[in-house]
Amino acid sequence: MARIEVNHIRHSYLPNPRKDSDFALKEVHHTFEDGGAYALLGPSGCGKTTLLNIISGLLHPSHGRLLFNGRDVTNLSTQERNIAQVFQFPVIYDTMTVYDNLAFPLRNRRVPEADVDRKVRETLDMIDLASLAKKKARGLTADQKQKISLGRGLVRSDVNAILFDEPLTVIDPHMKWVLRSQLKQLHRRFGYTMVYVTHDQTEALTFADRVVVMYDGEIVQIGTPAELFERPRHTFVGYFIGSPGMNVLPVSLDGRTATLGAQRIELPGVPKAEGGAVELGIRPEYVRLGREGMAVRVSKVEDVGRHKVVRANLEGREIAAVIGEDDEVPADPKVRFDPAGINIYADSWRVEMGA
């Protein structure tokens, strides 16, 4: 197990990057603590996989250094880094049996055959493929194949870290839950350092202790699921996490009040915003719909099961509010913003509020 330090790493796939936009990874400086379970969350093309491949050594970063437990490994090969990685689509060795597929990473490292057998059987039980051990891997279904890939990632116990690159994409939803909870158990039992790349927020929030949100080649926020929900550091995190995402409204500030069109909104404190485009962010869960407050025009009510999502128009802006399953939308609807849920953003980044 290792503490992984990503030290000012930048990466570009172009030979001579000049502009900032030439970089797939703009600048990442972050430490993955030993034994932590991290999720890298972000939309497609934000640099998650690039970062993962730099950690495993499949890519050499254009700039910056990578340290495992303080030791510089930037120029070490993948083999020397001793990392396990599971890819998005199943990679299996066609001609081998399921058993041999799992034994392959161990035998390559000249592990004694008795240990190989013990580890492989353990892993086979874990991924529930023990009954297929003697079968040729090529005849299996896509999710069985992906379980083999997963198994090969988990079979070595001495790895520095286990990296997952959207490993459950091809697995069916029920099995996803089972495998994800098994990964979590495994993490608790052995304390592996795990980094899990995904664009699915549920997956990220349920798997990880800490979620690293990436956007456009940068880390925009690192935090616990609760922090990401309550205090998104960047409006992107607000949009991306939560369903529906955070309402972001352009406002102008005057001390403790924010002005949105004809409406004035009381803030919990004085924002330390110095110029820039100012926006107010509030999650639909903190928008109270009732008979008092700012007048809105309701355009749509979506019943999603446990609650309803109300789409409304406030001062020409679309906003969403979450109300209880049994709550009614009043005839003359008005909204209030719960001060606890208000965040202020200047140029998309969150600003602190003073007293």
Added chain:
Amino acid sequence: MDKTWNNKAWFLVLPVLVLVAFSAVIPLMTVVNYSVQDTFGNNVFFWAGTEWFEELLASDRFWEAMVRNLIFSFIILAIEVPLGIFIALNMPKKGWGVPVCLVLMALPLLIPWNVVGTIWQVFGRNDIGLLGYYVNALGVDYNYVQDPFDAWVTVIVMDVWHWTSLVVLLCYAGLVSIPDAFYQAAKIDGASRWAVFRYIQLPKMQRVLLIAVLLRFMDSFMIYTEPFVVTGGGPGNSTTFLSIDLVKTALGQFDLGPAAAMSLVYFLIILLLSWVFYTVMTNYDAER
């Protein structure tokens, strides 16, 4: 489910049937006709029964040509397949080198076969040939016209030059179809260069390799033009393969009966090989 039977549909196949009859069945039947008769001038025929076949199967000349042909096929396969794989593995996978390599590889395949023969015929001559002259100048006694061993070396090198590209191109097609993730996973799993070849690249090439081996085997078993141009089957009979022997019998000696019998036996051998080829291929597919 009800099936509608309508025998009139056979008329739709008739044009093809007529074409095939004229191009294949009738010529084949004339060969069968020749094989069971003895011919003299003025179109005089005598029934010979199975005489030509018995004579053929008892003749040393036929079996020698057959053995020579099998040895030849075996040698060129043993050289072309490993060499082809080796070259394909070392060809660039991207960049400007790809089209350059592909064109270079395709060139020998585009040259007409008798031109290939002529090129090597001249190339190997020890008076004016670039290869023959300098090999002799280096002190090696090389003369494909007189020495059977040198003749074999020339014919084999020529075939390797001509046909290794086919194996290369087929293997290359198999190799480029392997997604990057496989190589990445192999690195993660700590696989050696050999293990990557053995467990990733070779299995992916298996199919195309099978095609390459069978194509090359059948082609080399029917080889005629190039060795005929270079050595004419000589010196002596040392490079007389089956097809050359056949042409010598049919056109050189104008022994139509024995030549027809030989054609049929040759045809049956090729048919048998095609059947083996087909069976192996389909079994392999069923196994997947």
